[in-house]
Amino acid sequence: MTQPWTLAVDLGGTKVDAALVRNGAVNSRSRSRQPTGASATSDQLAASVVAAVTAALAELPVGDTLDSVGVATAGPITIATGSTSPVNLPAWRDFGVRSLVARAVHEVHPGVPVHFGLDGTAITVAEHRYGAGAGIPNLMCIVVSTGIGGGILVDGQLLHGSTGNAGHLGQTYVSGFELPGRPSTAVTFGPRAVTVEEVAAGPGSLAWARQQGWMGDDGLALAADYAAGNAVAIAAVRRSAAAVGQAIAGAAALLNLDAVLVGGGFSRVTPQYTRLVQETVDAHPLPFVRATRVLPSVLGDDGPLLGAAALRHYSGAAAHQL
Known part of the structure; x- marks a missing residue:
């Protein structure tokens, strides 16, 4: 049986990346990047996140499955509610980014759990599992x-x-x-x-x-x-x-x-x-x-996505999912 994929999402101060991840590797064909930025409105930020998620999911190979989602975001965050208030994205204060991603994913993959954490936490997870x-x-x-x-x-x-x-x-x-x-x-x-x-x-x-x-x-x-x-x-x-x-x-x-x-x-x-x-x-x-x-x-630019995908394996993130 083919191993399922994880959708990884990394939200930062200038861009949001999304990609499919499996076995500690990013599917480069699925990688999608959209702009964010300090001048973006809340609606523009949300549209970028949804566009990146939708584009990455569209590359899921026929016959393969998605069994989890990991969202890593610049903070501060509130992990229990899945909300974020990025210092460099002033339009979002206590914004429910985990719920936003969950809605976009569940339209085509109902019930898939969405894990959530700080971007720095995700990078630490990635480097500890796969890197230096x-x-x-x-x-x-x-x-x-x-x-x-x-x-x-x-x-x-x-x-x-x-x-x-x-x-x-x-x-x-x-x-x-x-x-x-x-x-x-x-x-x-x-x-x-x-x-x-x-x-x-x-x-x-x-x-x-x-x-x-x-x-x-x-x-x-x-x-x-x-x-x-x-x-x-x-x-x-x-x-x-x-x-x-x-x-x-x-x-x-x-x-x-x-x-x-x-x-x-x-x-x-x-x-x-x-x-x-x-x-x-x-x-x-x-x-x-x-x-x-x-x-x-x-791990370079793959680190945040690999870490977001691996959040499911860590108790603090696994306890906060949809």
């Missing part, structure tokens, strides 16, 4: 992209937290950085405390570089200028890596991690990125923090 995190019991995986998110495994157990947001590293505070054009939002933490996402994610890094006189258009241009030795591009990338390293060191001090895997589009701005992050972790005064290895993730 295999066999590592105390693990954090983070994505540095339009935003910064993550997930955590401690003593081999995936952490969800009370609302499903464990691992939200991008919303932790770092110090010693200023934001272009506005004061820190973290007033209670002092005038120089900001979130790691504000400092180190792609948009913040590009904004800072432009404030220093850089004239490039996007992350690809910044990567090219970094490779060419442009001083501002180099400083922008090092600034991002330092903020990420500072946040990782704090997490490692709290959780005694073995390794942190770093992925996402902005982390690929240079092959040296994880080494630069490691340099900041190595500056921590405690030996057990310095022992934390910072490594690149290996």
